[in-house]
Amino acid sequence: MSGAARRSTHRAVQVVELKGPEGLRLVELPDPDPGDGVLIEVHHAGVAFPDLLMSRGEYQRKPSLPFSPGVEVAGVVREAPLGCHVRAGDPVAAFVRVGGWAELVVAAPSLVFALPRDLSLRSGAGMPMNYLTAHLALTRRGGLTAGDVLLVHGAAGGLGTALVQAGKALGARVVAVTSTPEKAELARECGADHTVPTDGWLGSVRELLGPGGVDVVADTVGGDALLDSVRCLSREGRVLVLGFASGTIPSIAANRLLLKNVDLRGVAWGSLIEDEPDYPARQWADLMEWHAAGFIRPVDGRCFALSEAGDALRELDSRRGLGKITLALRPADERNS
Ligand SMILES: NC(=O)c1ccc[n+]([C@@H]2O[C@H](COP(=O)([O-])OP(=O)(O)OC[C@H]3O[C@@H](n4cnc5c(N)ncnc54)[C@H](OP(=O)(O)O)[C@@H]3O)[C@@H](O)[C@H]2O)c1
Structure with missing residues (x-):
């Protein structure tokens, strides 16, 4: 996808009613303006407890409706600001707090983490949080x-x-x-x-x-x-x-x-990283050392298509899930999941 002309819209899942998995809708949204952030073509997104709680209006952070859940993603950088530690084409994981269940996201540079070649985008999507x-x-x-x-x-x-x-x-x-x-x-x-x-x-x-x-x-x-x-x-x-x-x-x-x-x-x-924006990068460096030493091996759980985001939340809620549940954002990733 890198280098392709930017589409004017992209797919996303939004919470349109605070009813849990039943309140989700697949929608088309205008592509975001990267501003000072890193524009990422998302391939996989993590499914996390805050997503489930936010979909019911039960989390401490209560975005106004409609909103896209999704605290973390992995994908390929499409655009990055000058001097940024990542460049167009780099595989990255990112923490976005909300809005990650979308084919395109903008992340703060301090919360974008370069992924080594031996970590897949699917595994990377569940790592930051x-x-x-x-x-x-x-x-x-x-x-x-x-x-x-x-x-x-x-x-x-x-x-x-x-x-x-x-x-x-x-x-x-x-x-x-x-x-x-x-x-x-x-x-x-x-x-x-x-x-x-x-x-x-x-x-x-x-x-x-x-x-x-x-x-x-x-x-x-x-x-x-x-x-x-x-x-x-x-x-x-x-x-x-x-x-x-x-x-x-x-x-x-x-x-x-x-x-x-x-x-x-x-x-x-x-909440800690709001006061210490430089901390996550130092933590990621430790994690990558632990990964190189063989200790960090993300456990891929079930992977759902974007259109099945409600089922992914139900799986999380059911206590049946093993490892990290993810969404595949693009048809090619869905086929490989
Ligand atoms: N403090 C932070 O910064 C931070 C960051 C990330 C996540 N969290 C929180 O950590 C918690 C766990 O998140 P997670 O992503 O690890 O979730 P998860 O993958 O669903 O795992 C939660 C585990 O809790 C156990 N559990 C016990 N009662 C349960 C119930 N009624 N429903 C579901 N699971 C139950 C299950 O293990 P057994 O079946 O073996 O008991 C399950 O494997 C969440 O509350 C999340 O919000 C906090």
Whole structure:
């Protein structure tokens, strides 16, 4: 597509009513003006929890209707500003916050990341949010160091698999909590040293680790697990609050933290990068080192055509999904998915 005359319109999926998957429509939109940004011909787009929540009007960010969901994409640069770190024709991944479910997007240069040849556009589309969040969580917020024990809830999900792989890159011993044997197998393929079933996970972890406990718990699920996550910590351990895939935001009495000298720490990559626009590029450099060393291997989940975006959201909502769900934006990519 690079070098071809720019079309005046492109396809996109929009939320036209806040009814979840039923409120989506495939539309034609005028091509965007790149301005100071990077114009990207999107081949694949990630399908993420914020998309599902935004489609119901339940996310903290509430764009006015109609809007295109889609926080992250991968594709080929069509135009970039002078002096930019990427050029026309480069394969890239990008974080766009909203609007990624479209054949053309404009991304801020600081949130565009060059993809190495051995990472496909499909894998790249699911990387920015999950892997950069996992990096922030385990390095800066979690202080994970080599030899620590890391426990990951929802370990077979998009963010969970990224956390398992990043944990191994940092030299941790990783315990994965998953709800099915199939998900446990996936977590092991990502590098988890141990897997325990969601039902009765605290007892299994105590049996596995003995009195030592867990140094860092990465919680992407929320709900009932929080109190037991604090219970399983070693002294000065940390629970990282990353998300609430269960749909329930838990509460905890502060004395639980006091009694064990432990921390509960929030992790919100999307809000942190508003204050530190240079941070994602530094994180991406670390990720690419971890990738070159064999630790970062994105797990491609199901891939849906753009016209099936509602089914992609249903898949995410169903808890059936393994790895990262994506949309294929172009007919050739749909055929290869
Ligand atoms: N803090 C941040 O900056 C940040 C960044 C990215 C994502 N997030 C958040 O992290 C959470 C997970 O995102 P994700 O992309 O990893 O999602 P995902 O791929 O769907 O994985 C979520 C996992 O949660 C578990 N789960 C438990 N109860 C569930 C339920 N009722 N419905 C669906 N899944 C359930 C499932 O594992 P089991 O079946 O094995 O329990 C599932 O594999 C979301 O809340 C998302 O908003 C936060």
